[in-house]
Amino acid sequence: xxxxxxxxxxxxxxxxxxxxxxHFLFVALTLGLATVVACLQTRATFGGGDLDAxxxxxxxxxxxxxxxxxxxxxxxxxxxxxxxxxxxxxQAGNILGASLAVETIVAFFVESTFLGLWIFGWNxxxxxxxxxxxxxxxxTAYASAYWILVSNGFLNNxxxxxxxxxxxxxxxxxAVLTNxxxxxxxxxxxxxxxxxxxxxxxxxxxxxxxxxxxxxxFFGRSLRVGVFLSFPALVVTxxxxxLQMSSLATLQPVKSAVFQxxxxxxxxxxxxxxxxxxPGDYVPPEAWTRGGALVMLIAFGLMMYFTLAGFVLAFFRTxxxxxxxxxxxxxxxxxxxxxAMISGWVFREAGRQPWVVYGLLKTxxxxxxxxxxxxxxxxxxxxxxxALLVAVNAWLLVRHARRGPADVGLGRDERPDxxxxxxxxxxxxxxxxxx
Amino acid sequence: METLAIALLGFYAAGYFVLAGADVGTGMVAxxxxxxxxxxxxxxxxxxxxxxxxxxxxxxxxxxxxxxxPVLEGELLSGQFAVIVPLLVGWVVRxxxxxxxxxxxxxxxxxxxxxxxxAVVCGSxxxxxxxxxxxxxxxxxxxxxxxxxxxxxxTAAAVAALFAAHGLGFAAVxxxxxxxxxxxxxxxxxxxxxxxxxTAVLMAAVPVAAxxxxxxxxxxxxxxxxxxxxxxxxxxxxxxxxxxxxSWYVFRHRVTGPxxx
Numbered sequence: 013x014x015x016x017x018x019x020x021x022x023x024x025x026x027x028x029x030x031x032x033x034x035h036f037l038f039v040a041l042t043l044g045l046a047t048v049v050a051c052l053q054t055r056a057t058f059g060g061g062d063l064d065a066x067x068x069x070x071x072x073x074x075x076x077x078x079x080x081x082x083x084x085x086x087x088x089x090x091x092x093x094x095x096x097x098x099x100x101x102x103q104a105g106n107i108l109g110a111s112l113a114v115e116t117i118v119a120f121f122v123e124s125t126f127l128g129l130w131i132f133g134w135n136x137x138x139x140x141x142x143x144x145x146x147x148x149x150x151x152t153a154y155a156s157a158y159w160i161l162v163s164n165g166f167l168n169n170x171x172x173x174x175x176x177x178x179x180x181x182x183x184x185x186x187a188v189l190t191n192x193x194x195x196x197x198x199x200x201x202x203x204x205x206x207x208x209x210x211x212x213x214x215x216x217x218x219x220x221x222x223x224x225x226x227x228x229x230f231f232g233r234s235l236r237v238g239v240f241l242s243f244p245a246l247v248v249t250x251x252x253x254x255l256q257m258s259s260l261a262t263l264q265p266v267k268s269a270v271f272q273x274x275x276x277x278x279x280x281x282x283x284x285x286x287x288x289x290x291p292g293d294y295v296p297p298e299a300w301t302r303g304g305a306l307v308m309l310i311a312f313g314l315m316m317y318f319t320l321a322g323f324v325l326a327f328f329r330t331x332x333x334x335x336x337x338x339x340x341x342x343x344x345x346x347x348x349x350x351x352a353m354i355s356g357w358v359f360r361e362a363g364r365q366p367w368v369v370y371g372l373l374k375t376x377x378x379x380x381x382x383x384x385x386x387x388x389x390x391x392x393x394x395x396x397x398x399a400l401l402v403a404v405n406a407w408l409l410v411r412h413a414r415r416g417p418a419d420v421g422l423g424r425d426e427r428p429d430x431x432x433x434x435x436x437x438x439x440x441x442x443x444x445x446x447x
Numbered sequence: 448m449e450t451l452a453i454a455l456l457g458f459y460a461a462g463y464f465v466l467a468g469a470d471v472g473t474g475m476v477a478x479x480x481x482x483x484x485x486x487x488x489x490x491x492x493x494x495x496x497x498x499x500x501x502x503x504x505x506x507x508x509x510x511x512x513x514x515x516x517p518v519l520e521g522e523l524l525s526g527q528f529a530v531i532v533p534l535l536v537g538w539v540v541r542x543x544x545x546x547x548x549x550x551x552x553x554x555x556x557x558x559x560x561x562x563x564x565x566a567v568v569c570g571s572x573x574x575x576x577x578x579x580x581x582x583x584x585x586x587x588x589x590x591x592x593x594x595x596x597x598x599x600x601x602t603a604a605a606v607a608a609l610f611a612a613h614g615l616g617f618a619a620v621x622x623x624x625x626x627x628x629x630x631x632x633x634x635x636x637x638x639x640x641x642x643x644x645x646t647a648v649l650m651a652a653v654p655v656a657a658x659x660x661x662x663x664x665x666x667x668x669x670x671x672x673x674x675x676x677x678x679x680x681x682x683x684x685x686x687x688x689x690x691x692x693x694s695w696y697v698f699r700h701r702v703t704g705p706x707x708x
Binding site (some may be wrong): 025033038062076077080081083084085087088090091093094096098099100102105106107108109110111112113114115116117118120121122124125126127128129131132133134136137176179180181182183185294376380381383389393397401404409411412419421422 | 513
């Protein structure tokens with residue numbers, strides 16, 4: 013391969029991995045926390061007390077801070093297909109592009125509009141309308157995840173298409189929409205997002221209970237929500253993970269063989285693929301593939317024992333309020349779901365190399381025709397920007413989480429009640445402009 | 448089907464330029480409209496509830512482009528790499544500034560908000576100038592590489608000026624108090640609504656002109672895709688527009704106080 017193309021390919025892959033990974037850190041928490049906030053608000057709306065309303069505002073604000081940074085990183089993701097991977101849109105655009113289009117318009121468009129209404133409509137919309145807004149935001153966020161995974165599922169396991177010339181044409185839309193590689197991943201991701209939110213809530217609450225801040229009732233309840241959510245979410249995540257793992261043997265046999273270190277099987281598959289697709293290396297990088305899977309499984313094992321123990325402990329009032337070693341452990345455990353999710357993605361994506369569309373288009377044939385200098389500049393810019401955003405987001409989350417529910421900006425009543433004339437058109441009250 | 452797809456693309460792109468153009472433009476002139484921290488917060492409150500709903504029109508436009516015109520999307524974006532990257536960076540910087548501005552209070556708050564204001568203004572200008580630059584390339588008949596030379600500079604400056612004028616008109620329709628008076632002074636004798644309507648028409652014309660210059664009809668996706676995608680999108684578009692109209696109705700009053708941002 014031309015050294016320039018090879019460098020651009022490496023840089024473009026690195027940029028995609030870093031921006032997708034960076035974006036996913038936000039997505040995981042956003043998707044889970046939205047669900048929790050919607051449930052909390054449902055309770056608050058159905059005759060809950062003051063505590064319920066405060067829970068919604070506090071966790072809602074952390075959700076919004078995280079969402080805001082997540083959305084800007086997502087924007088870069090959407091444009092990256094065309095920027096760096098025009099070969100992909102050229103060959104697979106008929107299928108991949110369609111699900112991305114539906115995602116943006118049917119899911120994300122609705123989500124954004126209603127999120128604006130939810131954030132700024134506090135004290136302005138009726139309480140039922142406001143509740144409906146957060147549920148629409150949550151459900152469209154799930155729809156977004158589904159459509160994105162339809163795209164990703166197609167890349168991992170292309171179904172429902174026909175090859176015409178050098179392009180793929182949509183043949184069976186139902187097969188694309190019910191691709192097991194998309195559906196199983198969707199279940200895995202949604203449960204994993206709830207798990208992340210559970211760990212996050214439990215950790216923030218544990219911090220306040222450990223510090224013995226005055227908000228013990230508030231955080232006692234939050235801790236229970238987080239811990240009681242984590243364990244079932246982990247079980248569901250693991251079930252979908254197991255189903256995906258067992259489907260690998262038929263869908264992506266090389267990945268499966270590399271994961272299980274079956275050297276003879278790898279050699280057999282390599283020979284078979286080379287005979288079918290021409291000479292080349294068809295074995296994914298072992299360090300990333302197997303390493304990703306092992307890190308994910310270790311994190312899962314740790315979380316399994318930890319959440320099971322927590323699930324039992326949370327039934328005891330004394331443990332919730334006084335078991336300080338557990339509080340410290342809950343705080344320390346926050347990175348675990350993130351580590352598991354990112355390494356899971358590394359396993360999924362590194363493990364399908366050298367393909368970008370499995371068995372149809374190699375990653376090296378999908379990269380845009382760019383100069384290495386342009387790609388280097390873009391990689392440096394986006395990496396710096398994303399690193400900064402991840403750091404700012406973490407700092408703000410910690411800051412707001414530590415501050416507690418006493419002074420939450422979200423949902424504060426900013427109406428100028430003291431100034432009843434404030435809403436009229438000011439043009440009449442002001443002097444005629446001078447020139 | 449291709450014609451309908453082009454119409455949809457034009458509709459969403461025009462929606463972005465008219466709606467988000469207003470908040471980008473207001474962000475560009477924010478330091479003129481708001482001289483103090485509190486005034487600038489009021490300026491931001493004028494478009495805060497619409498911010499997410501506005502920019503999502505561009506996300507939808509990009510989605511339509513990749514869904515209905517995938518080959519063109521790849522060629523245009525990779526060809527205009529040098530323009531799209533600053534556009535995205537400006538967008539990200541601006542949005543981060545807006546979302547994070549109000550989130551730090553206390554001692555560090557003043558410097559933080561000043562930094563965020565800087566991000567909003569620089570980001571907004573970058574976005575507007577990048578659109579102008581992109582337009583220069585598309586209208587100049589070279590969508591495969593960024594425009595250069597005096598034409599690119601003039602087009603970028605003109606488009607940025609249009610964004611700023613659109614933002615000023617929007618500010619004059621939405622604001623109160625001193626920021627309102629400042630906007631009023633520049634908008635001049637014309638009624639603010641008229642000025643805003645005029646710039647809105649011009650803003651809508653920008654993507655339409657670009658669409659005419661692009662080879663849309665012959666780069667459409669395969670028929671099997673369009674025949675499913677386009678009707679589905681046509682069906683969902685009216686309710687989407689209705690929800691946005693409702694959102695504008697809910698927040699229709701002039702702003703007198705700060706919002707969450």
